[in-house]
Amino acid sequence: MKGYRRYFQRLGISTGAEIKRSSYEGEFPRDFWAFRPQKEQDYSIVLTIGGTKIEAGAIDSRGKLVSQSVRKVPWASILTSQGILPVQKVKAKTKLIDYVVKQIEELYYETKDRGKNLVKIGISWAGPGRYEKGIVRAPNIWGFEEEPVNLVQEIKRRLPEELQNVEIEIQHDGICAAMGEISSLGTFPEQENIISVIWGTGIGAGILIDNRPYYALKQFKELGIPLGEIGHHIVFVNSIKVGGIDVTREWVDLVKKKEGSEGFPLCYKEGNIDWQEGAKTETKNVGDFRVSYNPARAKRPGSSVTQSQSKQECLFCKLELGFPNEQPWNELLRYKGFKILANPFPIVKEGHFTIIPVSEEHIPQELTQEYIQFALELVRDSQNLFLAFNSWINAEENWSAGATQPHFHFHGFYKGKEQLPIERAGKRKIGEKNGVEIYEIVFPSQGIMLKGKDPKALGEVLWNCIEKLKSEGLNYNVVFFKDEVYLFARQKEGEGPLEKIGALEMLGWFIISKENIFNNVTSQDLENILREVTVPPEEYL
Numbered sequence: 001m002k003g004y005r006r007y008f009q010r011l012g013i014s015t016g017a018e019i020k021r022s023s024y025e026g027e028f029p030r031d032f033w034a035f036r037p038q039k040e041q042d043y044s045i046v047l048t049i050g051g052t053k054i055e056a057g058a059i060d061s062r063g064k065l066v067s068q069s070v071r072k073v074p075w076a077s078i079l080t081s082q083g084i085l086p087v088q089k090v091k092a093k094t095k096l097i098d099y100v101v102k103q104i105e106e107l108y109y110e111t112k113d114r115g116k117n118l119v120k121i122g123i124s125w126a127g128p129g130r131y132e133k134g135i136v137r138a139p140n141i142w143g144f145e146e147e148p149v150n151l152v153q154e155i156k157r158r159l160p161e162e163l164q165n166v167e168i169e170i171q172h173d174g175i176c177a178a179m180g181e182i183s184s185l186g187t188f189p190e191q192e193n194i195i196s197v198i199w200g201t202g203i204g205a206g207i208l209i210d211n212r213p214y215y216a217l218k219q220f221k222e223l224g225i226p227l228g229e230i231g232h233h234i235v236f237v238n239s240i241k242v243g244g245i246d247v248t249r250e251w252v253d254l255v256k257k258k259e260g261s262e263g264f265p266l267c268y269k270e271g272n273i274d275w276q277e278g279a280k281t282e283t284k285n286v287g288d289f290r291v292s293y294n295p296a297r298a299k300r301p302g303s304s305v306t307q308s309q310s311k312q313e314c315l316f317c318k319l320e321l322g323f324p325n326e327q328p329w330n331e332l333l334r335y336k337g338f339k340i341l342a343n344p345f346p347i348v349k350e351g352h353f354t355i356i357p358v359s360e361e362h363i364p365q366e367l368t369q370e371y372i373q374f375a376l377e378l379v380r381d382s383q384n385l386f387l388a389f390n391s392w393i394n395a396e397e398n399w400s401a402g403a404t405q406p407h408f409h410f411h412g413f414y415k416g417k418e419q420l421p422i423e424r425a426g427k428r429k430i431g432e433k434n435g436v437e438i439y440e441i442v443f444p445s446q447g448i449m450l451k452g453k454d455p456k457a458l459g460e461v462l463w464n465c466i467e468k469l470k471s472e473g474l475n476y477n478v479v480f481f482k483d484e485v486y487l488f489a490r491q492k493e494g495e496g497p498l499e500k501i502g503a504l505e506m507l508g509w510f511i512i513s514k515e516n517i518f519n520n521v522t523s524q525d526l527e528n529i530l531r532e533v534t535v536p537p538e539e540y541l
Helices: 002-010 030-035 075-081 089-111 151-156 173-181 218-223 249-257 295-299 315-321 369-381 455-471 515-520 523-533
Strands: 042-049 054-060 071-073 117-125 167-172 194-199 202-209 229-234 282-286 289-293 331-335 338-342 352-357 385-390 410-414 426-433 436-442 448-451 475-481 484-490 509-512
Touching: 030 042, 030 054, 030 117, 030 167, 030 173, 042 089, 054 089, 071 089, 089 117, 089 151, 117 151, 117 173, 151 167, 167 173, 173 202, 289 515, 289 523, 369 385, 369 455, 369 475, 436 455, 448 455, 455 475, 455 484
Parallel strands: 042 117, 117 167, 289 509
Antiparallel strands: 042 054, 054 071, 194 202, 202 229, 282 289, 331 338, 338 352, 352 410, 385 410, 385 475, 426 436, 436 448, 448 484, 475 484
16 A cells, blocks of 8 residues: 555645555445445435446345346447537436436336335435535536536436435435445445545545534535535546646556556547557657557548538537537547547557647637647646647648648647657757757758747747748648757648658657558658658748
């Protein structure tokens, strides 16, 4: 348990109390204990509703299953497979409630003739709420992110008449988990004061004092708001600060190793594209370049829209407006006016994100000063995340700097410990402006590197360079690292067997979807391509 103790110390939490990994081994989720009936002849139907699935079953006063088994419904992937997107909040909310009611009805008809009385329907909920009034919200459950929902009322009006008088009780999942840990099968049986911390789709906790949820003040109890619950924080893999917590690689490893954990919502196991194909990728060094074989990238959508066409035809406008989409671009997080989406055609398993502005308008694939500052702030607030941008300054023309969609978006990647090829390349200082150093990169992609500690000054120098390129009708690639920005001017998109040549290729990392090309490409081939599609800095500085 040294690992847990170290993480608590990082958060400033006293570790004088005994800390244990959960040893609960019941035949149903530990949350169920919170709704166990008191009388022998009674039973409860219980559901745990989390960020990815619903678990449902029926238990009696002895803590035994009345139903044949615990039902597990991976509702998030079911929504995706039915073409329901995160932005379709009303439809997602309705579908989830319908699933809940369906589980309740099926469990009731399965158990009604077993000589026991159904006295309660209990719901363990992964999010905040005024539970005594049946009102809930959840930052990572589609349809429940923003507006509070009276879940009890919504369930009641869908249930058959014979279940209308059954009590429905909702409780925070952190509190329910703590109740399970003090049960006879729990980690701390017979204890009265406990904090239970949950790592799952999010991070949460529940506090029990004298075997009861901790309210602190009478006013909070009257409102049905226990202060003894923490969360529900969305876990964003490896980088973004969520709820004041910097989620690092160590935390990710900790949760992935947790027995029974399904890991984080990267969505590569859901929808039409399975990461298993990408998992067969191979990466090798070809001279000074890194080359990766990734056949799944060939399936990513090309562009079928220009700025004058309908927004219903634009891939990213569809996400905002809720039109049907072929790929599950699942939203992970919102950050300073942008959506961070799991890319369904990932280059790396650890994390490949598509980042788009929250807007109902079609936004051209061109950087602005505002978007530059956003990118610089995001990479500074992150850990090992870098952003790549491929411009398309005129969507009516049939060439870009590697972009397949003319709607504004960044790509986000985890860098890893190994240096990228361009980081190993030589740099020659050619100037300085407002504390920002300007270097020419000795590399076939013929770019420049801007380096500075002040993000505002760094952004201004970059913007001046981009304005010059736009005035000459040149597309460009930009890669944002912490305190460093790489800029590459483009004179053509690139032709031949390597298809699109974008920002990653400018860094010396080539993604190839055809195995025969991967096996036969040479260092000279890659160098020639980079020199052919880029413009030397002396021609635009």
